[in-house]
Amino acid sequence: MTDKKATLSIEGRADAVELPILTGTLGPDVIDVASLTGNGVFTFDPGFTSTASCESKITFIDGNEGVLLHRGYPINDLAENTTYLETCYLLLNGELPDGTQKADFENLISSHTMVNRSIEQFLSGFSYDAHPMSIMCGVVAAMSSFYHDSLDIANPQHRKITAHRLIAKMPTLAAMCYKHYIGQPYMYPKNNMSYAENFLHMMFGTPCEEPNVNPVLAKAMDKLFILHADHEQNASTSTVRLAGSSGANPFSCIAAGIAALWGPSHGGANQAVLEMLNEIGDEKNIDTFVKRAKDKNDPFRLMGFGHRVYKNFDPRAKVMKEACDEVLAELGMENDPLLKIAKRLEQIALEDDYFVSKKLYPNVDFYSGIIMKAIGIPTEMFTVIFATGRTVGWIAHWDEMISNSYKIGRPRQLYTGPSERAVTPIGDR
Numbered sequence: 001m002t003d004k005k006a007t008l009s010i011e012g013r014a015d016a017v018e019l020p021i022l023t024g025t026l027g028p029d030v031i032d033v034a035s036l037t038g039n040g041v042f043t044f045d046p047g048f049t050s051t052a053s054c055e056s057k058i059t060f061i062d063g064n065e066g067v068l069l070h071r072g073y074p075i076n077d078l079a080e081n082t083t084y085l086e087t088c089y090l091l092l093n094g095e096l097p098d099g100t101q102k103a104d105f106e107n108l109i110s111s112h113t114m115v116n117r118s119i120e121q122f123l124s125g126f127s128y129d130a131h132p133m134s135i136m137c138g139v140v141a142a143m144s145s146f147y148h149d150s151l152d153i154a155n156p157q158h159r160k161i162t163a164h165r166l167i168a169k170m171p172t173l174a175a176m177c178y179k180h181y182i183g184q185p186y187m188y189p190k191n192n193m194s195y196a197e198n199f200l201h202m203m204f205g206t207p208c209e210e211p212n213v214n215p216v217l218a219k220a221m222d223k224l225f226i227l228h229a230d231h232e233q234n235a236s237t238s239t240v241r242l243a244g245s246s247g248a249n250p251f252s253c254i255a256a257g258i259a260a261l262w263g264p265s266h267g268g269a270n271q272a273v274l275e276m277l278n279e280i281g282d283e284k285n286i287d288t289f290v291k292r293a294k295d296k297n298d299p300f301r302l303m304g305f306g307h308r309v310y311k312n313f314d315p316r317a318k319v320m321k322e323a324c325d326e327v328l329a330e331l332g333m334e335n336d337p338l339l340k341i342a343k344r345l346e347q348i349a350l351e352d353d354y355f356v357s358k359k360l361y362p363n364v365d366f367y368s369g370i371i372m373k374a375i376g377i378p379t380e381m382f383t384v385i386f387a388t389g390r391t392v393g394w395i396a397h398w399d400e401m402i403s404n405s406y407k408i409g410r411p412r413q414l415y416t417g418p419s420e421r422a423v424t425p426i427g428d429r
């Protein structure tokens, strides 16, 4: 809190309105407008471009400087020097684990990796080619039906085991979606494997062969999960918070987050990037697509570019690009035609005045799709991978809200519909 105030003078009103200004650790001050309703006015901010919806200690983004901190640690530092489960521990608890805490947390998560066998019945109800995000929305929401013993959201222990169950089971569920699609047996998790190694084993392993996961790909997968772990109050995290503010159970809140993430403007962009690169098909077609992206009358946008907050390089994109080069080198795919198109598009975005003036840089989704395609993951699974990595961020924000005082989220509106009028009897209509 500070003594700083904003004074609002409203035309036609004698008295100015004084509003408190709050200052955080980092980032812009905020004007507390909660009392404005008492003065008969609302704020109006569709898309929340200038609205801080909550106070949080988890993640900080400076869009102009291209900074992303999780509990104060820069994302590139975390990506290079921690594992995904260490970053999960950090997001949930506020501090990085020491050696013992890391080992205990890994064992704890491993003990929750299996899902109830009846989840297989849920998947069998979906057609083989159902989009896996539709399956994930359904089965994650249904998970609340298996844990009646730990749905008291006011109980910190219930909140903690729910967070662990979700982090542990998302890779298992994601891999089950893929196996359902290709008609192969589901693979059980192997608790002696690391998180990302286990995920790739459940995705690409079969009961007929011994586990054989490429460590370079497992490391890249773990880094990919870290880069997707959290991102402040983005659309899906805000959805989780809003659903949670009604007291809904955490599994249904996370399912709401999965639904919001699915959109091509948000987490669905990684699938849209690959579809765009395939549609471009050849470097000679790039200029045509760039022209379309600039055309106000053409709904086409360069997927993987631009961001509501980053008006500089998305720091995750830089790390993702390095991981992309490592994976393609390991697989002998340095001359991947899609990568060549991607690198040419990035160069254009950094030089062309349209993109430079609108500060449209590659975002986290631009290179992630190329890595996942190289690993052998089908495009329909890309957003499922994003959801798997982001689950820890969603549940950390949900827990932060529920463990502090909170109100049900209930925005107001600017009403521009008809004034009151009487119903005309049907015979006279």
Ligand code: SDX
Pocket: 230, 231, 233, 234, 235, 264, 265, 266, 267, 269, 293, 294, 300, 301, 302, 303, 304, 305, 306, 307, 308, 309, 358, 360, 363, 364, 365
């Ligand atoms: C994620 O919020 C998060 O933190 C999200 C995320 C996370 O980790 O949770 O970072 C993950 O969602 C990354 C973003 C993935 N989406 C895409 O890559 C889809 C393509 N990008 C655009 O749809 C767009 O850039 C958004 C949705 C990401 C941001 O949109 P904004 O902030 O509402 O910006 P805008 O639409 O107002 O665009 C500003 C201008 C517009 O032109 P003008 O009206 O000013 O003339 O830039 C143009 C837009 O037309 N523009 C683009 C463009 N993105 C914006 N033009 C061409 N190609 C693009 N990709």
